[in-house]
Amino acid sequence: xxxxxxxxxxxxxxxxxxxxxDTGAQVAPIVRLEExxxxxxxxNEDAVLDLKAKMYRFDKEGNQWKERGAGTVKLLKHKQTGxxxxxxRQSKTxxxxxxxxxxxxxxxxxxxxNEKSCLWHATDFSDGELKDELFCIRFASIENCKTxxxxxxxxxxxxxxxxxSTEGDEAAGLIENLSVxxxxxxxxxxxxxxxxxxxxxxxxxxxxEEEEKKTEAST
Numbered sequence: 211x212x213x214x215x216x217x218x219x220x221x222x223x224x225x226x227x228x229x230x231x232d233t234g235a236q237v238a239p240i241v242r243l244e245e246x247x248x249x250x251x252x253x254n255e256d257a258v259l260d261l262k263a264k265m266y267r268f269d270k271e272g273n274q275w276k277e278r279g280a281g282t283v284k285l286l287k288h289k290q291t292g293x294x295x296x297x298x299r300q301s302k303t304x305x306x307x308x309x310x311x312x313x314x315x316x317x318x319x320x321x322x323x324n325e326k327s328c329l330w331h332a333t334d335f336s337d338g339e340l341k342d343e344l345f346c347i348r349f350a351s352i353e354n355c356k357t358x359x360x361x362x363x364x365x366x367x368x369x370x371x372x373x374x375s376t377e378g379d380e381a382a383g384l385i386e387n388l389s390v391x392x393x394x395x396x397x398x399x400x401x402x403x404x405x406x407x408x409x410x411x412x413x414x415x416x417x418x419e420e421e422e423k424k425t426e427a428s429t
Contacts, residue, residue, distance in 0.1 A: 255286035258294065259361050261354050265298050265307040268344040275346060278307040283347060285312070285361060294365045296332070298347075308345060309336040314369045318362045325352045328359050 265278040279300035287294045298307040310332040321327035329346040349355045 252284075252286055252297070254290065255288050255295075257284050258287050258365075259283075259285040259358065261358060262350060263298070263354070263358075264348045266346040266348070268346070279303075279305065281307065283308070283358070285365065294369070296362075306336045308332075308334055308343075310334045310343075312362060312365045312369065314366060316362075316366045318359050320355075320359070321346055321348075324348070326350070326355050328355055330362070 261283055262281070263283045264280040265283070266275045267278050268274075269276045278298075281299050281301040283296065283298040285294055285296055293311060295309065295311045297309050299305065300307060316330060316332065318328050318330040321329050327346055327348040329344060331342065331344055333340050334343040334345075335341075347358070349358065
C-alpha cells in the first residue's frame with residue numbers, strides 16, 4: 211500500500227505557497243499605537259565617563275558578594291549644580307544597579323588580587339531608598355579600571371574644593387552684609403547726633419520767647 215504522506219506534504223507546501231503570495235490587499239492595523247516620549251532622568255546631565263562593566267554588591271547578612279548585573283556605568287555631571295552621580299543599568303532590562311552621588315571624602319581602591327576590579331562605599335538609592343552599600347565593579351581591561359578610578363577620585367576631590375569654595379563665598383557674603391549693616395547703623399547714629407544740637411537750640415529759643423511774653427504781660 212502506497213503511503214499518502216508525500217501527497218500530504220505537497221498539499222501543505224502548496225497551501226503555504228498560496229499563503230505567502232502577495233494579494234496586494236492592505237489591512238489596517240487593529241490597534242494604533244501612539245509614539246511615547248521616554249525620559250531617562252539624565253536629560254539635564256552630561257556623561258563624563260561611559261564604560262561597560264559588571265557590578266557586585268556585598269551582602270552583609272550572607273557575608274558574600276552578589277552580582278547586580280552587567281551593563282554600562284556612567285558618571286553624570288549635572289549642567290546646573292555641577293554635582294556628579296554614578297549610575298549603572300543592566301544592558302538588557304535597563305534595571306538600575308547603582309545610583310548615588312560622588313561626594314567629598316569618598317574614595318575608590320583596587321580590589322585585592324584583581325587589577326580589573328575596584329571597590330568603594332556609597333549611600334545608594336538604586337532600590338528607592340538610601341542604603342549604605344559596598345560596591346565592587348569589574349571591567350574588561352586594566353586600563354578601563356584605572357580610568358574609572360582616576361575619574362572617580364578626581365570628581366571626589368573637585369567636590370571637596372567646590373564645597374570649600376561655596377563655604378568661603380557664603381562666609382564672605384555674611385561678612386559683607388555685616389559691614390553694610392554696621393555702616394548703616396553708623397550713618398543713623400551720626401544723623402541722630404546732627405539732629406540733636408538743632409533740637410536743643412530750637413527748644414532754647416522757644417523757652418526764651420515764652421519768657422519774653424511773660425515779661426511783656428507783667429509790665
